[in-house]
Amino acid sequence: xxxxxxxxxxxxxxxxxxxxxxxxxxxxxxxxxxxxxxxxxxxxxxxxxxxxxxxxxxxxxxxxxxxxxxxxxxxxxxxxxxxxxxxxxxxxxxxxxxxxxxxxxxxxxxxxxxxxxxxxxxxxxxxxxxxxxxxxxxxxxxxxxxxxxxxxxxxxxxxxxxxxxxxxxxxxxxxxxxxxxxxxxxxxxxxxxxxxxxxxxxxxxxxxxxxxxxxxxxxxxxxxxxxxxxxxxxxxxxxxxxxxxxxxxxxxxxxxxxxxxxxxxxxxxxxxxxxxxxxxxxxxxxxxxxxxxxxxxxxxxxxxxxxxxxxxxxxxxxxxxxxxxxxxxxxxxxxxxxxxxxxxxxxxxxxxxxxxxxxxxxxxxxxxxxxxxxxxxxxxxxxxxxxxxxxxxxxxxxxxxxxxxxxxxxxxxxxxxxxxxxxxxxxxxxxxxxxxxxxxxxxxxxxxxxxxxxxxxx
Amino acid sequence: xxxxxxxxxxxxxxxxxxxxxxxxxxxxxxxxxxxxxxxxxxxxxxxxxxxxxxxxxxxxxxxxxxxxxxxxxxxxxxxxxxxxxxxxxxxxxxxxxxxxxxxxxxxxxxxxxxxxxxxxxxxxxxxxxxxxxxxxxxxxxxxxxxxxxxxxxxxxxxxxxxxxxxxxxxxxxxxxxxxxxxxxxxxxxxxxxxxxxxxxxxxxxxxxxxxxxxxxxxxxxxxxxxxxxxxxxxxxxxxxxxxxxxxxxxxxxxxxxxxxxxxxxxxxxxxxxxxxxxxxxxxxxxxxxxxxxxxxxxxxxxxxxxxxxxxxxxxxxxxxxxxxxxxxxxxxxxxxxxxxxxxxxxxxxxxxxxxxxxxxxxxxxxxxxxxxxxxxxxxxxxxxxxxxxxxxxxxxxxxxxxxxxxxxxxxxxxxxxxxxxxxxxxxxxxxxxxxxxxxxxxxxxxxxxxxxxxxxxxxxxxxxxxxxxxxxxxxxxxxxxxxxxxxxxxxxxxxxxxxxxxxxxxxxxxxx
Numbered sequence: 001x002x003x004x005x006x007x008x009x010x011x012x013x014x015x016x017x018x019x020x021x022x023x024x025x026x027x028x029x030x031x032x033x034x035x036x037x038x039x040x041x042x043x044x045x046x047x048x049x050x051x052x053x054x055x056x057x058x059x060x061x062x063x064x065x066x067x068x069x070x071x072x073x074x075x076x077x078x079x080x081x082x083x084x085x086x087x088x089x090x091x092x093x094x095x096x097x098x099x100x101x102x103x104x105x106x107x108x109x110x111x112x113x114x115x116x117x118x119x120x121x122x123x124x125x126x127x128x129x130x131x132x133x134x135x136x137x138x139x140x141x142x143x144x145x146x147x148x149x150x151x152x153x154x155x156x157x158x159x160x161x162x163x164x165x166x167x168x169x170x171x172x173x174x175x176x177x178x179x180x181x182x183x184x185x186x187x188x189x190x191x192x193x194x195x196x197x198x199x200x201x202x203x204x205x206x207x208x209x210x211x212x213x214x215x216x217x218x219x220x221x222x223x224x225x226x227x228x229x230x231x232x233x234x235x236x237x238x239x240x241x242x243x244x245x246x247x248x249x250x251x252x253x254x255x256x257x258x259x260x261x262x263x264x265x266x267x268x269x270x271x272x273x274x275x276x277x278x279x280x281x282x283x284x285x286x287x288x289x290x291x292x293x294x295x296x297x298x299x300x301x302x303x304x305x306x307x308x309x310x311x312x313x314x315x316x317x318x319x320x321x322x323x324x325x326x327x328x329x330x331x332x333x334x335x336x337x338x339x340x341x342x343x344x345x346x347x348x349x350x351x352x353x354x355x356x357x358x359x360x361x362x363x364x365x366x367x368x369x370x371x372x373x374x375x376x377x378x379x380x381x382x383x384x385x386x387x388x389x390x391x392x393x394x395x396x397x398x399x400x401x402x403x404x405x406x407x408x409x410x411x412x413x414x415x416x417x418x419x420x421x422x423x424x425x426x427x428x429x430x431x432x433x434x435x436x437x438x439x440x441x442x443x444x445x446x447x448x449x450x451x452x453x454x455x456x457x458x
Numbered sequence: 459x460x461x462x463x464x465x466x467x468x469x470x471x472x473x474x475x476x477x478x479x480x481x482x483x484x485x486x487x488x489x490x491x492x493x494x495x496x497x498x499x500x501x502x503x504x505x506x507x508x509x510x511x512x513x514x515x516x517x518x519x520x521x522x523x524x525x526x527x528x529x530x531x532x533x534x535x536x537x538x539x540x541x542x543x544x545x546x547x548x549x550x551x552x553x554x555x556x557x558x559x560x561x562x563x564x565x566x567x568x569x570x571x572x573x574x575x576x577x578x579x580x581x582x583x584x585x586x587x588x589x590x591x592x593x594x595x596x597x598x599x600x601x602x603x604x605x606x607x608x609x610x611x612x613x614x615x616x617x618x619x620x621x622x623x624x625x626x627x628x629x630x631x632x633x634x635x636x637x638x639x640x641x642x643x644x645x646x647x648x649x650x651x652x653x654x655x656x657x658x659x660x661x662x663x664x665x666x667x668x669x670x671x672x673x674x675x676x677x678x679x680x681x682x683x684x685x686x687x688x689x690x691x692x693x694x695x696x697x698x699x700x701x702x703x704x705x706x707x708x709x710x711x712x713x714x715x716x717x718x719x720x721x722x723x724x725x726x727x728x729x730x731x732x733x734x735x736x737x738x739x740x741x742x743x744x745x746x747x748x749x750x751x752x753x754x755x756x757x758x759x760x761x762x763x764x765x766x767x768x769x770x771x772x773x774x775x776x777x778x779x780x781x782x783x784x785x786x787x788x789x790x791x792x793x794x795x796x797x798x799x800x801x802x803x804x805x806x807x808x809x810x811x812x813x814x815x816x817x818x819x820x821x822x823x824x825x826x827x828x829x830x831x832x833x834x835x836x837x838x839x840x841x842x843x844x845x846x847x848x849x850x851x852x853x854x855x856x857x858x859x860x861x862x863x864x865x866x867x868x869x870x871x872x873x874x875x876x877x878x879x880x881x882x883x884x885x886x887x888x889x890x891x892x893x894x895x896x897x898x899x900x901x902x903x904x905x906x907x908x909x910x911x912x913x914x915x916x917x918x919x920x921x922x923x924x925x926x927x928x929x930x931x932x933x934x935x936x937x938x939x940x941x942x943x944x945x946x947x948x949x950x951x952x953x954x955x956x957x958x959x960x961x962x963x964x965x966x967x968x969x970x
Contacts, residue, residue: 005553007557007561013630014628014630015630015631016572016573016576016631016837017572017654017835018568019565019566019568019569019834020550020554020658020807021550027546028545028546029536031542031550032524032536032537032541032546035552036524036534038549039522040534051523051532052533054532054533055532055533058530058532116529116531116536117528117530140531140536143536144534147534293534
């Protein structure tokens, strides 16, 4: 027997009609999408793939006819028509590297568009790997992304009447009477408030305690840092029910910290600025469900073949709805581990874990690959290190670059090296270099871990 | 604080693809820039979207794919404006059915207050009515106070004439539309509704398609009254704009039974919609003639209470399920059969349906009472607490988990009520099994006096005395009173065009 979900506060604009509601046109479009998502999430995997390829054929027909970069791609893949593309033959379609996009973005822009996709939107982004990117998209493609944002709020059982807070990359601190798009097109929402993601974490924690939101959305590392600050200072905000994190890999232990400190549920969203939402944490389990209604995701081994459940590989993504600048088999430079189907019953594929950017993936000489995650407590307890970065030089050699007032003693170096070896589960050769500063990546962010070890190409 | 709700001014699909700068697609929100709703115009040309429409292999996968109106976008679909409206309603209906009964009632009263507010301001009948009643203030309408609202009879509706029509209708409700209903009294009632009211009725039809996992790509057939073309390219207004469907074929309810079966065998629809008794007669005719329609997947009965043996017969002879809809011309669908059980769920999102005892109090589960209906969305001619003349048995909450109230069965109309010499009044529960070994294909009981009931039947020959004796024994057990039964073989059991078939009618005069 199914149980009732929350009683949603639908927003009606037709005089006299309260229930069921008549939202404005934008809200009806949003609900029409949600209706479809509610059905499609339960489809068997084959049915979903069939529909994805139905959409992919339309995208490829458009891309090969109107986008210079893709003009000859069908031929390269040995195919004569878009309808011949299947999950198997699609593996022959050339993988798109970010650098191709950066070097000549115009070749990826459609010279002609079918009617109905709305305005053409130019997007400037730091890119998911910190490399600046100029991309184009359409209203129709953004609509799907917004519809997925609403899906995530519905999945996680948000009470739209409550207050929502956002820590945003763009925009100043501000208060709003509602949650903004997409929720406000559909629901009578509570208020929302936002502040800058770039403020210092103590200020952000103070802001949260003052604003008392019940839902919070921010970058994963920002939330982690605020939680750390909360633990350090003992300041705990009242009444946070749930947190959605996105943007970066979720630092280990963040979910547990949110639960223990704030008694809040934490939901992870895997997204990239070029394509938007890619996978959402299952409402009932820890795995992330690929948002197959929007993206076709492949997880590939180094030889280009598809990974089996349990294997990790490169994430290749196709945005099914961006006809302005189609991204077809786009290498996100992320690594993820594919999982078995979810026990929740949804047919959407599951990523067990996002391992990180290719540059953040550590290896050992046996070929084991894993996230070079070293954001652990020992750095500050062992030595007076101000900033540090671990660089993998070869599969067996690491270099610790650090900023400090003085050189580390041999004892301190030995203790840090021991911690690194335990964390990374390999007896690496580790060198220490004191530097004046740690360079930021192209996106202006500091990387804890960088690999410059030779990479096996596909 | 700025309000960044969407305005009614929205983007149109026909305008050029203008380039707009944007600092980034932030999935976080709030975003006051972006409100897109796809095409707003009916009939936008999705000619580039030439990929064949999705088909459905297994209806239980629930994989009906809406039709898209934007070229290049097939999945998820961007339906036409009407399609979006329907799917937006369907999304709400999918959720509201699982709400707790008290939550549903709370929402109904929110909507009821809006309806009464309108009725008081715009409908002369209610304006006077409320002044006379002097018991209602808008804020004060609750289930308890609403129970004191006078019941509107069919005679009141006929007598009120235009006083029940709204002088003004909010523009967003669309134009007036008219329904005429005959009922069993033969006295037609004309009921106005609005385009919006009709839309809600269509949404319930669409809900029924989803509840019963109908494969929309297949052919639909209907035997019904009224003027209609013999065929259509799609299933009609409920699905139009939201789903691509297979074709539909129609045939007249008053046509000869043999001709109806010929039509059914010729058209071979996957789904057949008709009144329960017509479906019942068709199956008997199929048995008698040995002709069986091919490709039939389900029968959809509507309007009147289907014969009790219809399900068993449909399963046995045609191997198909029956899904029943209790509907009335004044309101459209009032209750749909539960997808998992044989009883009916009130469609509370569109109608506040009460089952009342003689003293006006609400029936408890298991009790039979008169059906009183309020259409929550008909602002053109508000029908508030309208007694439609039917009696129904209230049910316990459904084990399926839906919070929609349960009607265990439609007992019938007052004119379908029997009375014995002791004054006991009841709706006869006519067992289908007593007819199995007889040649009877159709029958009707007419109570002539408190002691005498005539059994009119259609059969290829007269009954033998042994058959009559068996039937009499069964009827005694059914009626729990030794009525004097007389058997009359007739060529056909006549009824007015479009009128419901009634298995039991009383010809006794006056209130019973």
